Amino acid sequence: MVVAVSSNSFLNLSQLPKSKLFGTDGIRGKAGNLLTAPLALAVGYWAGQVYQEKYGKGAIAIGQDSRNSSDMLAMSLTAGLTASGLEVWNLGLCPTPCVAYLTANTDAIGGIMISASHNPPEDNGIKFFSANGTKLSKTEASAIEAGVRGEKPTITHDVNWGQHYPRQGLVQKYTTALQQSLPHERPLDGLKIVLDLAWGACVEIAPSLFQEMGAEVIPLHDSPDGDRINVDCGSTHLNVLQQAVCETQADMGFAFDGDADRVLAVDNQGRVVDGDYILYFWGNLLKNQAQLPDNLLVATVMANLGFEHAWSKQGGQLIRTPVGDQHVQAQMWETGAMLGGEQSGHVICHHYNCSGDGVQTALHLACLTQELGMSLSQMRDESFETYPQLLTNVRVEDAQRRCAWEDCDALQSAIAQAEQAMGDQGRVLIRASGTEPLIRVMVEAYEWEIANHWSHQLVQTVHQNLVNSVSHYS
Template sequence: MGRLFGTDGVRGVANADLTAELALGLSVAAAHVLAEAGTFAGHRPKAVVGRDPRASGEFLEAAVVAGLASAGVDVLRVGVLPTPAVAHLTGALGADLGVMLSASHNAMPDNGIKFFARGGHKLADELEDRIESVYEEHRTGAPWDRPTGAGVGRVGTYEEGGEQYLAHLLQVLPNRLDGLRIVLDEAHGAASHVSPEVFRRAGAEVVTIGAEPDGLNINDGCGSTHLGLLKAAVLEHGADLGIAHDGDADRCLAVDHTGAEVDGDQILAVLALGMRERGVLREDTVVATVMSNLGFKLALEREGLRLLQTAVGDRYVLEEMKEHGFALGGEQSGHVIVLDHATTGDGTLTGLLLAARVAETGRRLADLAAVMERLPQVLINVPDVDKARVTTSADLAAAVSDAERVLGTTGRVLLRPSGTEPLVRVMVEAADIDQARSVAGRLADAVKSALG
């Protein structure tokens, strides 16, 4: 079988790829790996389990809870809460592991399982590999070591989880949001209740859209992947800004008062300058991925800040931050990690901090975001090629060198094999959009010729 874990947990079409049997088996395996296989040395393991509002989350939650309890883990069900809330509660409650059932920004038929280790941290590759290995070993015949009697796990509901998470967010907010009118698009997702509530408590006048989840409408034409409704609502209500989350609210994109989009790179730039002013941007460094716009890097350099870039995926950003103690990192897509206050990307926290910067400075978000100019960026997916040879093809290396010579210091080229499909992504940035398109088109042809 192929590797179950992708860049963000195990994900697939619920009840087709991601079945109740798979969810139960993975949960037992995770219990054995993350919770020390039951009650070793008198320790009674504990897990926090949450989900987004997808209909399939109901049966998958039941399977996960059954698997954990059957392995001797006590389970606290926290219900529908954002992914970062489950991560926070895993740490705050001293749990041995956390489980979030969500497919994030994916369409409703999909679902996913995300595991957190002690402290609420995402799993390193080696832990995921161990869970897969244990799962596969027992799936093919080796019996589980099952507790009986008083050794089985107990299942309870932790109704205070949402309020505890809200209190945490308000505690870390640097200043109130009084006087701001903010539109929130909750993507009919996991933050539909907690996000509007915390913005109101912080002092903002709140208008909500996409905040009526019914189990079937998550991410449906709304949220961070569909900003049209948010842009229209900001203009209709004369709001100062708009904030969009995805289905599990681990990401945040924004819209300024004119309806213009403010992406993750711009949000990071705004937050970085504010954190530097407060003396909490350690080593004046921001961590982002290689997909960040070149304009972001140039803006940070102009402001005397340093950018470190990682492979694509917020987990790699987080690993770099934890290893070196950096305070701020994220992705262009809106995953923003403020490590002093969260162990993972937190869209609600990001939105609060962005709005707090607007309130603190008295400046429009459009003005704050203008610290960086997004260079034109063209992305072409080239399918049906041997993506494994991207780094070894001499012909392709020569084509990349030619492209870089044409672009000079005002552009950038990135070739990246897809992690899930047989294709190569060609990304070109340039000061001029026509030049970016021309160079990207030639590189895409070179990829087809060299790797087809």
């Protein structure tokens, strides 16, 4: 059959936002506002064209979290992909790293995850993976967007309509891989572990996995609930997990975000064990096993100075990247690093997967306590002291001022003064948010009073020069 597809066959182009559809992690926004069925249909079709240009015919694996809008987006994307001639495998509810793993370890030519990660229930997102399980490149994302925006000519070609297949059974291939990455059959025997599943993507796999590995599991927020995903729970709201760990006298607890690509831990005293600690613990294990090339870890600019200094004393190297797992991933591929991640709990270990994986990270951290014969609390106490780190978000509605903060003379002078005063015992990080109208001001120092002093000075400077008055630019 010969079909002519024009660039505006699927949606009203005038309704598209002027800003770019693709952000730092695919397309993300309010469901029913930015993310509509017509948009997802168009995105699916043009993604199908881009995948075929690179890989030819094949299948796309689609997974989703528990949001109420995820079914709508999955069906619309499927319609677009099959209209382009591709096969679609519907994985159903599963974590983002499951999609990445299956894309890399099956005949699929690409993967799509429908999730807005740690965002609230009303948001959703579309993340794309290439055939090797990594995020789709900026060039390929731009090609999809160009098609959606009508910047590509009408396509006239023979189409063999693609087919859609339910393939939920493939998720078992992913969970089997998680089990096989652990040291033996029941490495968690004797441990009591609380899991906060955030009403999200890993509710159907994480509790059973931990139980099969020998742990006594106390689950929280453990059913798929699109109305409550991430609401006052999960990796962005740890208070419920901390309370549960202490009340049940558990050995540790883990909190996942909505799509389970990140995790934060809590020790038996209710103290947070963030991504910096996890990288330090796991990095030391791999270093001692000669499985960490050049003793190198990759972290972001948010990584704590206490962690960096402690890792250096262990003979390790640390490379910092901008915030975002895609930057960590790119640096790992470039340098050959096998372990990297973010303070927020997005940890990537290339020994086992090519994306951040919260469930896998939690399993390995729990196993590590058993291997060392130490509680997570003891491991934390014997590692490093974090420097006080104060992060303040200043709302700057004027996009021009927000993006030009580096040209503000008063702010640059204040930054230089703070950095000179703190020397190598503190640091300043200021950046404009890529997703919200905010300037983020982070100050870190070896003493809380010093961090608080310079944080106040810098936040006040941002208010005076970028919020309340006309800025003076160089």
